[in-house]
Amino acid sequence: MSEQNEPLSFPFEETGGIAIHPRYAELYDKPLVRVRMPYGDDAWLATRHADIRQVLSDPRFGIVATRGQDQPRARPGARVGDGLFSMDPPDHTRVRHAAARHFTARRIHLLRERVREMAEGLLDAMAAAGPPADFMTAYTIPLPTMVICDLLGMPPEDHERVWAWGHSIMSNTATAEEVGAHFAAFMAYMKDGVEQRRRSPGDDLLTTLVQACDEDGQITERELLGLTADLLGAGFITTTSELTDFLYVLLTHPDQLGLLRDKPELVPGAVEELMRFVPALTATSLPRYATEDVELGGVTVAAGDPVLVAISAGNHDPHAYDDPGRFDIRREGPAHLTFGHGAHYCMGSHLARMEMQVTLELLVPRFSGIRLAVPDETLRWQPSRLINCPEELPIAW
Template sequence: MAPSATTTEKRGEAGQRGGTVSRTYPFSEAEKLDLDPLYAQLRKQEPLTRIQLPYGETAWLATRYEDAKVVLGDPRFSRAAVLHHDEPRMRPNTSNGGLLTMDPPEHTRLRKLVAKAFTARRVERLRPRAEEIADDLVDGMLQRGAPADLVEDFALPLPITVICELLGVPYADRADFRVWSEAFLSTTKLTPEQVTDYMDRMLDYMAGLIAERRAEPADDLLTALIEARDEQDKLSEEELVRLAAGILVAGHETTATQIPNFVYVLLTHPEQLAALRADLDGIPQAVEELLRFVPLGSGAGFPRYATEDVELGGVLVRAGEPVMVSTAAANRDESVFSDPELLDLTRQEATHIGFGHGPHHCLGAQLARMELQVALRTLLTRLPGLRFATSAEDVEWKSGMLVRGPRKMLLAWQGVE
């Protein structure tokens, strides 16, 4: 079993292997949406480098696109192994199970139970409802007048409403589970005790909701998962509770963060924004480029452990060693993307890995794409002259979280519908 959080102290000293000194990681504080230039240097000179996170053992960091895809997709790299190691991490709390700490075939078994709800075809059926929700939110913004906080008035309620309706969670409970969701993404914002408490509250809430849905089934994903548990014995009760809670958190947190991230990038690239306004049919491609360009995470993703010796990036990764991937760095790989530091909303090159790759590729990727497309189209068509209420410097940014994005973003606009 993994050591308890109390056995792992925050490290200030760099570890070593084979004479290679580990770099303290993250390399710097996440500043707005800027990516530390050291990533570009490492891609060219040291594509696999040793790093020491605040907690856990030392790890390798992959920064190149092809190396990243190997770590994320090759079965020789295991997520489940983190449960038996002192995994490198940004916070004291260790992983405690769930879909994100499974390997195939167990991972495949649970993923199949919900994958059909997130296919491109199923998601397209949700688009009209997402558009309706987005329009209603903009109606409220127009009624109240500028300035409006894009985060609270639009970016959060849009994906929360969609995932609540899809899963079967009462939207009225959003204030509670929004707070508890922070436990899944906090690094330093919450204390270890708060993280544990919020996670327990979320799981207790979902267990209670499952009990209610058992008594009164409905036409939603939660009822379908309960039937898979009760009638087909395809998952345990604990797996059911954790899976449902995970869908609720993942179904709104990242999209709610990316909406203001995307708007921020567009408003700070006025020429690209003007071109997009002139051709709204380019929004789907623009979303893909923004997913490539925006470094959502404040650091690298979850570690994977080599199950055997693997040569990667010119380095021998030994069995039992963890490797972390910076998808943000991989998405700026100059060997794959031309002028990778340049935002080009018409870019049509290799597929980005903003949603990951391999077995743990984001389950809700199609849903997120649809919601981001709807969000941009609605904002650009309904709010002419969309701009920062004062300036880009007044945007308030999140801190102490695994994801980076605005905590508050005041916007203004011109004219009337």
């Protein structure tokens, strides 16, 4: 690596809540810095919007090189797998194509009414039980779980254990043995599902993947199972966190909540601003490795060097956004980076946006006087996790 000062310890210490760490403000006007994660090699850290976009879209930065490297990471076990997060084009393009037709804008538009019915059912049950309610238990955990399990063709009675597997696998506090055990249990479950689709195909995403494997030879069975593991984390664990944080932000910004109630046509823009404003990930994405020397952020990243990108920092870069710490659902500016950029742009972005829009469209006008049921300062935030979310979100109305 190019000569730099002693690497910064990263991730930065926890502050609790959704505010991004104040340390990032010191980095926006400095060259790219080196960081030292709890485990693995030292890395470069990109925090500026423009630098992050370059790393995520420049073909000179790749993921495949992480294989065989001591990946910079927050927990002991390095991430392994055969899904999209372990591939670069052209393999990434080939495997992604196997599932992509289920996530097109048109397909998700057709799914909107089905998701709306699920959401209304959950809100009906919450209203019938009366306040107070834990919004996570009542809504933000079950809705994304129901949606992705429905897409895959999983029976409703399995939703709870699927969520539990994903919750553990995404944890930074679970031991490597615990994560491995839960991942193995999920893989065994999905292998059973694959065999069931071979015997009795359905009209679901898992059947599509089985056919892409068996009939078209487009993907291998290892890649098929890797894709389902990606869906476990990206399909609903992160959406649960974002939906929870979104309501928290609106409840702690009553002027913006009131504006949204008065002007429901602002819902799409509100979702985009919430995705920019909320730091859904507490640390960084998977490392990208330079395949040749690259000039980035005022330094030369040497071939073989890993680069981490801090998405939440990029979304709050004052060079890209005016007064980035201000939450404004009418904000205009560059696209946020929450769904990534380039070849690895989130395949489920249309689905996630739709779930978030439906939630705001139904929740805000229906529950007048909605508010936190406990003082803000008493909320308990999940410790040391890959995603940023309260343990629960008690609400009243």
